[in-house]
Amino acid sequence: MAKTLEKTRKQIAKKRNGNIDALHGKSRDSKRLHRAQVRDDRLEKIAETRRKRDKPLLARAAFFQEAVQENGNKALELEAVQAKINEFVHQYDEEYEEVKKTRRAGRPASAREDLLKMKISALEREHRDGFYLPDLTVEANVQLLSRFEGSWSYLTSVAWVKLSAAGNVKPSSFPPQGL
Incomplete structure (x- = not known):
């Protein structure tokens, strides 16, 4: 959270002996407060x-961390990783089918249905x-992932790979480029 406004308000109040309410609308101090507010926003x-x-x-990352924890914080085989990827890719299928069923015949798709369809197709592609996922086949990387607490900065220490449906594994970097 940006604190420019709080600091500026405190400085102006100190200068005016605690009375910040008696500022003229076009004074330097009121303009300074306005700039600080705009910057914070x-x-x-x-x-x-x-x-x-x-x-x-x-x-x-949280999904694959959960998958690793289900396996007892041990490295996964390539087939198990492919199964978890498949599970991740098809996580929206049930919701999509439910939204599709509730739509009356002859009506256009809802925005939610279109969004789910785009998510599913993008994940399949x-x-x-x-x-793109953390490398779950290396024990040291699995241990790092198991200690993931939800912060973006921690993910840079975890090794990432790109795993194709054919089974080709390519090392990748974090954050991903063009994902």
Whole structure:
């Protein structure tokens, strides 16, 4: 959380012996307060955009962390990793079918149905071309992933790979480029 406004308000109050309410509308101090407020709003908007953009990768890491913990924090075989990827790719299928069933015949698809369809197709395309995930076949990496607490910065220490549906494994870096 940005604190520019709080600091500016405190400095102005100190200068005016605690009376910040008696500012003229176009004074330097009121303009300074306004600039600080605008800056705080802008920084909060940028931070919210970043959190929204990073949320899918954090959810992906949490999903595979849960898969590792189910396995007793041991490395997974390639077939088990492929099964977990398949489970992740098809996580929205039930919801999509339910939304599709509730739609009356002859009506256009709802926004939610279109969104789910796009998510499913994007995940299937990514799975076919190379699914981006933490490397679950290396024991040291699995131990790192098991200690993941939900922060973006921790994921940089975990090794990531792209695993295609054919079984090709390519090392990758974090954060991903073009995902």
